[in-house]
Amino acid sequence: MTAPPTITLTVNGRTLECRRVPDDERLLDTLRWRLGLKGTKEGCRTGDCGACTVLVDGESVLSCLALTHTVEGSSLVTVEGIAAEPLGKAVVAAFQAEGAVQCGYCTPGFVVALTGLLKERGPKASREEILAALSGNLCRCTGYSPIIRATERLLEKHR
Amino acid sequence: MPFSLSTPKDPAEAFRLLVAGRPGETALLAGGTALLRDLDEGQNHATHLISLRKLPWNRHAWKGEALEIGSTEPLRTLENDPLVRARLPGLHQAIEAVGSVALRHRATLGGNLGRASPASDLIPVLLALEALVNLRSPRGQRVVDIEQFIISSRQTAREPDELIESVSIPRALPSAYVWQRVRPSNDISQVGVAVALGPPPGRWRVALGGVSPRPVRLPEAEEALVSRRPSEAEVELAAQAAARHAPFVTDRRATEGYRRRLVTTLVRRAVRSTAEHRARRAGPKGGR
Ligand SMILES: Cc1cc2nc3c(=O)[nH]c(=O)nc-3n(C[C@H](O)[C@H](O)[C@H](O)COP(=O)(O)OP(=O)(O)OC[C@H]3O[C@@H](n4cnc5c(N)ncnc54)[C@H](O)[C@@H]3O)c2cc1C
Ligand code: FES
Numbered sequence A: 001m002t003a004p005p006t007i008t009l010t011v012n013g014r015t016l017e018c019r020r021v022p023d024d025e026r027l028l029d030t031l032r033w034r035l036g037l038k039g040t041k042e043g044c045r046t047g048d049c050g051a052c053t054v055l056v057d058g059e060s061v062l063s064c065l066a067l068t069h070t071v072e073g074s075s076l077v078t079v080e081g082i083a084a085e086p087l088g089k090a091v092v093a094a095f096q097a098e099g100a101v102q103c104g105y106c107t108p109g110f111v112v113a114l115t116g117l118l119k120e121r122g123p124k125a126s127r128e129e130i131l132a133a134l135s136g137n138l139c140r141c142t143g144y145s146p147i148i149r150a151t152e153r154l155l156e157k158h159r
Numbered sequence B: 001m002p003f004s005l006s007t008p009k010d011p012a013e014a015f016r017l018l019v020a021g022r023p024g025e026t027a028l029l030a031g032g033t034a035l036l037r038d039l040d041e042g043q044n045h046a047t048h049l050i051s052l053r054k055l056p057w058n059r060h061a062w063k064g065e066a067l068e069i070g071s072t073e074p075l076r077t078l079e080n081d082p083l084v085r086a087r088l089p090g091l092h093q094a095i096e097a098v099g100s101v102a103l104r105h106r107a108t109l110g111g112n113l114g115r116a117s118p119a120s121d122l123i124p125v126l127l128a129l130e131a132l133v134n135l136r137s138p139r140g141q142r143v144v145d146i147e148q149f150i151i152s153s154r155q156t157a158r159e160p161d162e163l164i165e166s167v168s169i170p171r172a173l174p175s176a177y178v179w180q181r182v183r184p185s186n187d188i189s190q191v192g193v194a195v196a197l198g199p200p201p202g203r204w205r206v207a208l209g210g211v212s213p214r215p216v217r218l219p220e221a222e223e224a225l226v227s228r229r230p231s232e233a234e235v236e237l238a239a240q241a242a243a244r245h246a247p248f249v250t251d252r253r254a255t256e257g258y259r260r261r262l263v264t265t266l267v268r269r270a271v272r273s274t275a276e277h278r279a280r281r282a283g284p285k286g287g288r
């Protein structure tokens, strides 16, 4: 086995060196336990719930199913850094305005996934496509209605 | 179980690593969306992973109407190519069915085929489109028909020293993939039906997923469809043939009986959607 090396990651705009990262470390654990960024949640660890979603080079990724070594050199955005971009800031504001948060456990995943989608598709994307794409994220509290309203509010603003 | 990871920079290095380990000890890592879960759940006992992410296979290319898909191309990149949607609607619909957007940013076609799940959403459409699997090893290149490549549940014709390099889809065809499952994202289809039309004109191909032990073509349903714009009666015969002949079983996702009822609806939808796609592409003078 090769000695676990140092890897470079840019997280929320800061370039960091992570030392002695074991080969089998998941990105989710690097963020939460190594870097202390506990906004990213672990809901299932099996790819089913979307609570662990982060942006890797602008694209949404399930951090529970990604080895940290496979994102080496990438630029990551977690929920802690999402409001630094105008689109992320608008998503957060829409969630607040519509009361789309109850316990909040799913919220970081939704906010990051929705920001990623709007970046990928442009704010003129169809309501149907965006809502279908959000079905990769689970919420146990809100019944989804306020999350859907927050999404619609965002899309309307850009019509 | 802890594991180690290597990231070869070219295929030659990947082959060296692949043959260096004992069988079962080594596994290939593409997007990791299936493998990491299998390792967690004890379905795979590899202690050394070989990451394919630096190999030059994360691309896809059109040669006329033929599409070659590199094995490590993320599914989301294919989905975002407007030509895939326009020329191979069945493939596009099948890709959209896999997991979620965040999953598809990493999941690959090579990984889907490497795992060969009987519930795969991509294998049925590749069967209907008569795709070819391009395998590479230090011994050279080998092309295997998708029909022969998939042997059984989680069993493929890949030799231990081979990698899936790419998948070729010989031609753009009117096609469709429709599925049923409990949850739209991140769930496994109870039944998936893929349909493709031509060549020659009027020849239909029907393939099913959610069957046991592997996705299959269904000649009985194909033979019931004899025209490019099949009549209600033809579609009904095909739907009933699928219900009668498909190798469905009962598992935790659905009973055999439910699957037999479900498949009739899905076959009707898939055939209609394909015929409509053909009519749109052919234009007003499309003929019968
Ligand atoms: C929550 C969740 C939902 C899912 N939903 C679906 C779904 O709806 N439909 C569906 O079909 N699948 C689904 N899957 C399964 C999986 O995500 C897909 O099969 C995906 O395409 C696998 O690709 P990957 O690149 O992540 O494979 P990996 O996990 O990297 O690899 C899978 C297997 O293939 C082998 N392999 C990978 N690349 C190659 C290669 N180039 N040559 C030879 N062997 C190779 C690996 O060794 C491994 O055994 C789901 C998985 C999860 C976790
Ligand atoms: S924790 Fe990653 S998808 Fe649930």
Ligand code: FES
Pocket (backbone or CB within 6 Å): A100, A101, A102, A103, A104, A105, A106, A107, A138, A139, A140, A141, A142
């Ligand atoms: S607010 Fe509690 S899980 Fe969504």
